[in-house]
Amino acid sequence: MLTARKAISIGEAIEKIMGDVCTGVAERVPLMEASGRYLAQDIRANQDVPAFDRSLYDGFAIRAKDTINANQMKLVLIEIVGHIGAGAVFQGEVSDNQAVRIMTGAEMPKCCDAVIMLEHVKELMVDGKSYISIDKQIAENEKVFKKGAEITEGSQLVKKGERISPGIIGLLATFGYSEVLVGAKPKVGVLATGSELLDVEEPLAPGKIRNSNSYMLMAQIEQLGATPVFLGKLEDDLEQSFNAVEQALEKVDVLITTGGVSVGDFDYLPEIYELLGAQVLFNKLAMRPGSVTTVAKVKNQFLFGLSGNPSASFIGFELFVRPVLRTLLGNKQPYLNTHKAILTENFLVPNNFTQLIRAKVKVEGTDIFAFSNGLNMSNSITSLVGADSLVLLPPSKCGYEKGSLVDILLLSEEGQSECFFLT
Amino acid sequence: MLTARKAISIGEAIEKIMGDVCTGVAERVPLMEASGRYLAQDIRANQDVPAFDRSLYDGFAIRAKDTINANQMKLVLIEIVGHIGAGAVFQGEVSDNQAVRIMTGAEMPKCCDAVIMLEHVKELMVDGKSYISIDKQIAENEKVFKKGAEITEGSQLVKKGERISPGIIGLLATFGYSEVLVGAKPKVGVLATGSELLDVEEPLAPGKIRNSNSYMLMAQIEQLGATPVFLGKLEDDLEQSFNAVEQALEKVDVLITTGGVSVGDFDYLPEIYELLGAQVLFNKLAMRPGSVTTVAKVKNQFLFGLSGNPSASFIGFELFVRPVLRTLLGNKQPYLNTHKAILTENFLVPNNFTQLIRAKVKVEGTDIFAFSNGLNMSNSITSLVGADSLVLLPPSKCGYEKGSLVDILLLSEEGQSECFFLT
Numbered sequence: 001m002l003t004a005r006k007a008i009s010i011g012e013a014i015e016k017i018m019g020d021v022c023t024g025v026a027e028r029v030p031l032m033e034a035s036g037r038y039l040a041q042d043i044r045a046n047q048d049v050p051a052f053d054r055s056l057y058d059g060f061a062i063r064a065k066d067t068i069n070a071n072q073m074k075l076v077l078i079e080i081v082g083h084i085g086a087g088a089v090f091q092g093e094v095s096d097n098q099a100v101r102i103m104t105g106a107e108m109p110k111c112c113d114a115v116i117m118l119e120h121v122k123e124l125m126v127d128g129k130s131y132i133s134i135d136k137q138i139a140e141n142e143k144v145f146k147k148g149a150e151i152t153e154g155s156q157l158v159k160k161g162e163r164i165s166p167g168i169i170g171l172l173a174t175f176g177y178s179e180v181l182v183g184a185k186p187k188v189g190v191l192a193t194g195s196e197l198l199d200v201e202e203p204l205a206p207g208k209i210r211n212s213n214s215y216m217l218m219a220q221i222e223q224l225g226a227t228p229v230f231l232g233k234l235e236d237d238l239e240q241s242f243n244a245v246e247q248a249l250e251k252v253d254v255l256i257t258t259g260g261v262s263v264g265d266f267d268y269l270p271e272i273y274e275l276l277g278a279q280v281l282f283n284k285l286a287m288r289p290g291s292v293t294t295v296a297k298v299k300n301q302f303l304f305g306l307s308g309n310p311s312a313s314f315i316g317f318e319l320f321v322r323p324v325l326r327t328l329l330g331n332k333q334p335y336l337n338t339h340k341a342i343l344t345e346n347f348l349v350p351n352n353f354t355q356l357i358r359a360k361v362k363v364e365g366t367d368i369f370a371f372s373n374g375l376n377m378s379n380s381i382t383s384l385v386g387a388d389s390l391v392l393l394p395p396s397k398c399g400y401e402k403g404s405l406v407d408i409l410l411l412s413e414e415g416q417s418e419c420f421f422l423t
Numbered sequence: 424m425l426t427a428r429k430a431i432s433i434g435e436a437i438e439k440i441m442g443d444v445c446t447g448v449a450e451r452v453p454l455m456e457a458s459g460r461y462l463a464q465d466i467r468a469n470q471d472v473p474a475f476d477r478s479l480y481d482g483f484a485i486r487a488k489d490t491i492n493a494n495q496m497k498l499v500l501i502e503i504v505g506h507i508g509a510g511a512v513f514q515g516e517v518s519d520n521q522a523v524r525i526m527t528g529a530e531m532p533k534c535c536d537a538v539i540m541l542e543h544v545k546e547l548m549v550d551g552k553s554y555i556s557i558d559k560q561i562a563e564n565e566k567v568f569k570k571g572a573e574i575t576e577g578s579q580l581v582k583k584g585e586r587i588s589p590g591i592i593g594l595l596a597t598f599g600y601s602e603v604l605v606g607a608k609p610k611v612g613v614l615a616t617g618s619e620l621l622d623v624e625e626p627l628a629p630g631k632i633r634n635s636n637s638y639m640l641m642a643q644i645e646q647l648g649a650t651p652v653f654l655g656k657l658e659d660d661l662e663q664s665f666n667a668v669e670q671a672l673e674k675v676d677v678l679i680t681t682g683g684v685s686v687g688d689f690d691y692l693p694e695i696y697e698l699l700g701a702q703v704l705f706n707k708l709a710m711r712p713g714s715v716t717t718v719a720k721v722k723n724q725f726l727f728g729l730s731g732n733p734s735a736s737f738i739g740f741e742l743f744v745r746p747v748l749r750t751l752l753g754n755k756q757p758y759l760n761t762h763k764a765i766l767t768e769n770f771l772v773p774n775n776f777t778q779l780i781r782a783k784v785k786v787e788g789t790d791i792f793a794f795s796n797g798l799n800m801s802n803s804i805t806s807l808v809g810a811d812s813l814v815l816l817p818p819s820k821c822g823y824e825k826g827s828l829v830d831i832l833l834l835s836e837e838g839q840s841e842c843f844f845l846t
Binding site: 165174200365379 | 455458472474475481528574600623640645646659685689800807809828
């Protein structure tokens with residue numbers, strides 16, 4: 001039986017999905033495991049950086065006023081009264097016309113206010129005492145990294161929701177965070193439907209294909225920072241499928257199914273949503289591939305019914321699952337980055353639906369060109385290999401000519417806070 | 424004692440480093456663990472895709488010639504003689520004017536050569552038999568995904584050295600690769616030098632700072648796909664440091680040290696290289712930050728002597744360590760991606776050295792603008808937070824004006840095969 005479905009736009013679909021999604025729970029992890037996770041706490045400076053006046057170079061810590069009269073005609077002799085490496089603190093006194101040999105990063109001795117580099121002095125001995133001769137005036141604070149010059153205690157450094165980059169790891173270490181509060185990884189179940197599916201280890205058999213979507217989706221989930229849970233595959237049997245979905249929902253935070261959402265005789269997902277009492281947010285999209293993509297909710301739990309076709313399933317994940325998982329992780333930039341690009345071939349077929357073309361971009365100077373990547377069919381798997389972007393072709397009566405400026409979604413890891421489809 | 428060092432360009436340095444680096448060893452991993460690794464084998468199609476003629480839609484498999492005379496004035500009645508779902512194989516015969524109800528992805532029955540969609544027929548009963556009525560001519564192969572139409576057996580699909588993306592995971596599953604040969608992860612030791620360093624857990628003390636470089640570098644190593652090995656820190660003591668470096672070289676494939684490569688009194692790395700009989704490839708670079716970056720080799724093992732300053736150390740890793748690790752992993756695109764960008768502020772100071780400014784890019788239309796990110800000093804850690812690129816300012820007598828078109832290196836995960844500095 002064919003049920004009439006109303007196709008909605010990608011933007012409407014994202015609005016329905018993202019309406020009430022909130023950040024998930026947080027967990028504390030050791031700093032060594034925090035890289036790539038999302039901060040669940042703001043990071044404020046708990047100290048000044050530097051925490052003390054530091055020498056910026058290997059040289060001599062001096063008192064700037066002792067050099068006021070120095071020039072190439074009139075050298076100033078300053079006595080070396082000590083030697084200090086990084087990590088040590090000079091305990092002595094430094095009086096007029098005295099200096100301390102100091103290494104990069106070491107704390108400035110009290111009473112010293114400038115550093116002259118090793119390369120800029122001459123060392124000499126007079127009456128068994130060591131001196132340096134200086135032939136130019138040195139300004140106060142020269143070559144000194146003043147306490148708090150980079151960061152002042154209490155300042156806000158990184159906001160909750162940021163992805164923890166290597167630079168942020170360095171910052172956290174600087175402030176002594178041996179543990180960090182990050183967004184816990186949502187568990188995302190992947191359940192394939194279809195009697196035609198074989199496991200990856202099984203030999204091919206007549207009429208059968210291997211289950212490739214589950215593995216692909218698990219890689220997408222993992223790349224996004226969540227935890228994939230392999231739930232195997234379902235035969236085309238309603239009761240068995242319903243039980244499997246019900247049990248899966250107890251094990252995972254989010255459930256992705258592939259296949260079974262169209263109008264075929266064994267497409268049981270619509271009936272399963274009904275039996276579960278799920279709220280179907282939409283079951284038809286004005287996009288290709290993936291027009292049958294269905295999203296439903298049971299209480300607060302998402303059920304993503306992706307197409308069984310590889311390209312459609314891949315795109316459905318990036319457009320709809322991705323922002324939910326990223327939001328659960330606490331990330332404030334859950335959407336794919338967008339860019340303008342120049343189309344390198346004609347797409348002159350009229351289309352009522354937005355087309356998403358798997359593409360490869362090439363940068364030349366300041367221009368970005370988008371080349372379509374392999375077979376433009378929803379069941380293509382090769383078009384995903386090497387694709388680094390999706391070209392968006394909105395509905396059009398005459399299609400798009402080569403050379404048109406089009407929008408592309410970049411299939412990179414990092415995202416943006418504004419959804420292209422909602423702007 | 425100050426030893427004269429000759430500053431070489433970044434390009435020369437990369438040439439010296441990359442001269443004889445080869446791909447490392449390979450290992451076999453389960454498909455589920457292969458995502459993000461680098462292929463150590465070419466992937467060829469071991470079957471056609473599809474492996475058999477498949478229906479592209481839910482509908483009826485027919486013989487196209489039966490519809491030759493069909494039009495809206497003259498309906499053709501075709502008897503339904505079977506029903507087939509995906510994964511099953513129709514065993515019966517299909518004769519003239521007969522059809523089989525067929526679901527998306529199912530194997531076409533023998534003798535059928537086209538599919539008409541469910542939406543495009545009317546079903547009816549005549550004398551207890553089921554028929555469909557067709558009102559238009561259907562072409563041979565319509566709505567059929569022919570055997571081998573996407574991939575023909577034996578064709579080369581993905582080359583050795585490619586990063587295994589989710590799309591490639593899907594492809595590998597399609598061809599039944601339950602295990603994949605990938606580049607083994609090189610073990611990369613990180614050893615910090617300097618008596619001023621505290622562990623991340625230790626409370627601050629006078630003259631001391633926390634060891635932030637090691638954690639940052641470990642995150643960079645991990646992000647790149649290699650295995651970081653934390654080796655702690657060294658006091659400023661030559662013998663102890665020499666022993667530690669010698670032992671470290673037995674545990675890891677590549678060794679990174681931070682600090683100790685300058686001309687300070689406790690900068691022991693130059694002496695350690697000598698004691699080890701290491702070949703120093705260079706110890707001075709015409710770049711800022713990181714001019715003291717030193718790279719040495721003991722037999723085939725790399726010792727990267729990075730600066731102890733966070734920004735210098737970060738950049739030294741991305742420019743010099745990265746291409747070595749990526750090459751060991753078997754990746755053929757080991758270098759940072761480059762792009763042109765518009766400078767958004769003046770850098771008018773003359774400079775004999777290439778400057779690398781930590782930056783953040785902003786895309787507007789087809790233009791990319793580069794904004795410098797925080798304190799432009801080699802010891803800055805905050806400038807790394809949020810930086811997504813490095814602006815390159817080659818040596819110049821008058822500096823660079825706001826609005827200039829400059830080259831940037833993108834700090835993303837994926838790389839390119841040509842090194843910017845070697846072109």
